[in-house]
Amino acid sequence: xxxxxxxxxxxxxxxxxxxxxxxxxxxxxxxxxxxxxxxxxxxxxxxxxxxxxxxxxxxxxxxxxxxxxxxxxxxxxxxxxxxxxxxxxxxxxxxxxxxxxxxxxxxxxxxxxxxxxxxxxxxxxxxxxxxxxxxxxxxxxxxxxxxxxxxxxxxxxxxxxxxxxxxxxxxxxxxxxxxxxxxxxxxxxxxxxxxxxxxxxxxxxxxxxxxxxxxxxxxxxxxxxxxxxxxxxxxxxxxxxxxxxxxxxxxxxxxxxxxxxxxxxxxxxxxxxxxxxxxxxxxxxxxxxxxxxxxxxxxxxxxxxxxxxxxxxxxxxxxxxxxxxxxxxxxxxxxxxxxxxxxxxxxxxxxxxxxxxxxxxxxxxxxxxxxxxxxxxxxxxxxxxxxxx
Amino acid sequence: xxxxxxxxxxxxxxxxxxxxxxxxxxxxxxxxxxxxxxxxxxxxxxxxxxxxxxxxxxxxxxxxxxxxxxxxxxxxxxxxxxxxxxxxxxxxxxxxxxxxxxxxxxxxxxxxxxxxxxxxxxxxxxxxxxxxxxxxxxxxxxxxxxxxxxxxxxxxxxxxxxxxxxxxxxxxxxxxxxxxxxxxxxxxxxxxxxxxxxxxxxxxxxxxxxxxxxxxxxxxxxxxxxxxxxxxxxxxxxxxxxxxxxxxxxxxxxxxxxxxxxxxxxxxxxxxxxxxxxxxxxxxxxxxxxxxxxxxxxxxxxxxxxxxxxxxxxxxxxxxxxxxxxx
Numbered sequence: 001x002x003x004x005x006x007x008x009x010x011x012x013x014x015x016x017x018x019x020x021x022x023x024x025x026x027x028x029x030x031x032x033x034x035x036x037x038x039x040x041x042x043x044x045x046x047x048x049x050x051x052x053x054x055x056x057x058x059x060x061x062x063x064x065x066x067x068x069x070x071x072x073x074x075x076x077x078x079x080x081x082x083x084x085x086x087x088x089x090x091x092x093x094x095x096x097x098x099x100x101x102x103x104x105x106x107x108x109x110x111x112x113x114x115x116x117x118x119x120x121x122x123x124x125x126x127x128x129x130x131x132x133x134x135x136x137x138x139x140x141x142x143x144x145x146x147x148x149x150x151x152x153x154x155x156x157x158x159x160x161x162x163x164x165x166x167x168x169x170x171x172x173x174x175x176x177x178x179x180x181x182x183x184x185x186x187x188x189x190x191x192x193x194x195x196x197x198x199x200x201x202x203x204x205x206x207x208x209x210x211x212x213x214x215x216x217x218x219x220x221x222x223x224x225x226x227x228x229x230x231x232x233x234x235x236x237x238x239x240x241x242x243x244x245x246x247x248x249x250x251x252x253x254x255x256x257x258x259x260x261x262x263x264x265x266x267x268x269x270x271x272x273x274x275x276x277x278x279x280x281x282x283x284x285x286x287x288x289x290x291x292x293x294x295x296x297x298x299x300x301x302x303x304x305x306x307x308x309x310x311x312x313x314x315x316x317x318x319x320x321x322x323x324x325x326x327x328x329x330x331x332x333x334x335x336x337x338x339x340x341x342x343x344x345x346x347x348x349x350x351x352x353x354x355x356x357x358x359x360x361x362x363x364x365x366x367x368x369x370x371x372x373x374x375x376x377x378x379x380x381x382x383x384x385x386x387x388x389x
Numbered sequence: 390x391x392x393x394x395x396x397x398x399x400x401x402x403x404x405x406x407x408x409x410x411x412x413x414x415x416x417x418x419x420x421x422x423x424x425x426x427x428x429x430x431x432x433x434x435x436x437x438x439x440x441x442x443x444x445x446x447x448x449x450x451x452x453x454x455x456x457x458x459x460x461x462x463x464x465x466x467x468x469x470x471x472x473x474x475x476x477x478x479x480x481x482x483x484x485x486x487x488x489x490x491x492x493x494x495x496x497x498x499x500x501x502x503x504x505x506x507x508x509x510x511x512x513x514x515x516x517x518x519x520x521x522x523x524x525x526x527x528x529x530x531x532x533x534x535x536x537x538x539x540x541x542x543x544x545x546x547x548x549x550x551x552x553x554x555x556x557x558x559x560x561x562x563x564x565x566x567x568x569x570x571x572x573x574x575x576x577x578x579x580x581x582x583x584x585x586x587x588x589x590x591x592x593x594x595x596x597x598x599x600x601x602x603x604x605x606x607x608x609x610x611x612x613x614x615x616x617x618x619x620x621x622x623x624x625x626x627x628x629x630x631x632x633x634x635x636x637x638x639x640x641x642x643x644x645x646x647x648x649x650x651x652x653x654x655x656x657x658x659x660x661x662x663x664x665x666x667x668x669x670x671x672x673x674x675x676x677x678x679x680x681x682x683x684x685x686x687x688x689x690x691x692x693x694x695x696x697x698x699x700x701x702x703x704x705x706x707x708x709x710x711x712x713x714x715x716x
């Protein structure tokens with residue numbers, strides 16, 4: 001039982017703290033549109049120039065080559081400074097990039113990884129479909145072999161930032177009728193290919209984070225297949241594992257920052273009795289619990305890192321962590337409503353991270369496996385309970 | 390070389406394994422103070438010069454997670470804390486008596502809170518456990534009370550399913566709060582949290598195992614999401630409490646500046662996990678959970694007693710907001 005940062009790690013934290021305070025964007029992140037995309041690309045370019053372009057990638061692929069502990073420090077410091085996350089580059093940095101690193105061929109890596117790192121491109125994720133949400137095995141978008149191309153027909157849904165994306169990681173059914181998780185293929189799709197139609201959806205957060213994407217005889221070269229024809233499910237699971245483990249540290253740091261910011265806010269805002277809200281017993285009790293829960297979430301992150309350091313598989317731990325994060329975030333957002341008072345009625349004020357954030361963060365109990373699916377995974381894979389309905 | 394590994398070390402796992410092997414076959418609630426003391430697992434963090442094992446507070450926390458799982462006699466924790474206080478205040482005889490199992494200590498708990506203006510414990514108390522002595526513990530320190538200091542002592546039907554419970558009045562001039570350099574309160578809060586984290590894990594496990602074998606409507610009840618999801622939520626709470634206890638134990642052992650923050654967070658997390666996991670265990674057991682024979686009651690009742698003895702939710706909520714966060 002050891003929790004002691006080495007001298008090098010302490011120096012690394014100091015360096016990150018200084019770098020973040022000097023380079024984090026001064027202006028507010030635009031909530032939508034090309035301005036939002038440009039903001040996210042600009043922040044990525046700044047991080048890349050500073051050597052923090054992709055902290056979880058190995059250095060031979062242009063990543064920062066940081067240890068798990070250094071990655072943790074990086075995310076803790078970003079959270080502490082309230083610096084923005086990767087925004088619409090999440091798919092590129094956290095899903096597509098790590099998948100290409102693990103399963104892509106030399107040409108795919110050489111072409112795509114530098115563009116992602118340098119903040120040149122947005123990627124979107126084409127996994128979910130109208131009939132394949134939480135049950136991803138229900139994918140029906142078809143890919144038929146035609147010479148050295150696959151021809152794609154079908155529809156994706158809940159595609160993040162499709163309208164800004166240059167590329168999409170797309171899961172298609174290349175061999176139907178051999179089983180839910182068999183016959184799938186993971187493809188890199190150039191979004192400028194003829195036959196792709198994007199219809200953005202308006203969300204509760206007042207943005208167009210998600211789109212429907214339609215594919216009408218979209219021709220994709222076989223060279224864009226990652227991990228081999230029919231290997232899509234195993235390639236996609238690589239992606240989800242990367243999503244969960246890299247996200248854990250970041251999520252815990254973000255929620256701790258929200259709680260600390262809320263405690264500060266409760267000291268300078270006033271309740272119906274004219275006293276600072278932090279003096280309100282109910283508010284104080286809730287904030288105290290959020291603080292304890294955020295601490296425990298961070299403890300779960302340290303557990304994941306400890307297990308990985310011993311060469312173990314932190315997968316189960318990550319599933320527990322992600323459910324805890326999603327649920328805690330909703331409780332913190334609900335407490336914020338009682339502290340914001342009338343400010344909650346205006347979405348685009350200086351308090352936008354709180355007002356729009358309240359709506360936007362509902363995503364974290366739905367996306368990446370809904371809270372219910374996460375409970376199913378915990379029950380079956382960790383607790384050994386039978387499949388439940 | 391990085392030293393971020395919060396999980397128990399090989400040496401610590403061996404200590405825990407020793408306890409597990411010694412208690413193999415003992416039912417939940419069956420291991421009492423004389424047994425645990427005879428095995429050498431009471432007050433392990435007492436220095437070897439005083440007859441203890443010279444373990445640290447983190448080792449002690451790990452053992453108390455196991456004690457919580459097994460709902461061992463409450464005297465084990467009270468005696469462990471009393472030995473810590475006695476060691477810090479120079480009462481070597483009491484230390485050696487406790488470590489050797491010659492004298493057992495129970496908890497003395499105020500019926501309506503300790504009088505904050507009094508120099509020591511006073512008034513109406515509950516005495517919990519079969520003690521030769523009773524330990525009162527509070528943020529200002531501890532006091533070891535002799536039964537001669539109690540009057541009007543009578544047996545009551547206690548909340549705890551195992552520990553005998555009495556009600557009494559503190560008479561005469563009981564000792565003042567003392568601490569020496571025991572740092573008794575943070576150590577007590579950590580070990581209460583450790584036991585509650587153990588209860589949370591054991592209650593969750595009992596619910597899961599029952600959900601696998603109990604059949605209704607032709608299926609194991611664990612194949613219904615209403616049951617499976619309760620188990621998953623319990624697993625999350627047990628995991629959060631366990632790891633926060635580890636972080637808190639490390640912080641207290643290493644005198645970290647955020648020790649109070651981490652210990653308080655551990656206590657709040659463990660209170661919640663122990664209470665909710667032991668109630669959901671009863672719920673998953675249905676009628677059998679309501680009946681004594683399933684044993685589900687042991688966890689809820691002990692969780693309720695520990696929740697009170699550790700100072701209660703409100704005290705720790707206030708401490709949580711007052712504490713200094715890490716970094």
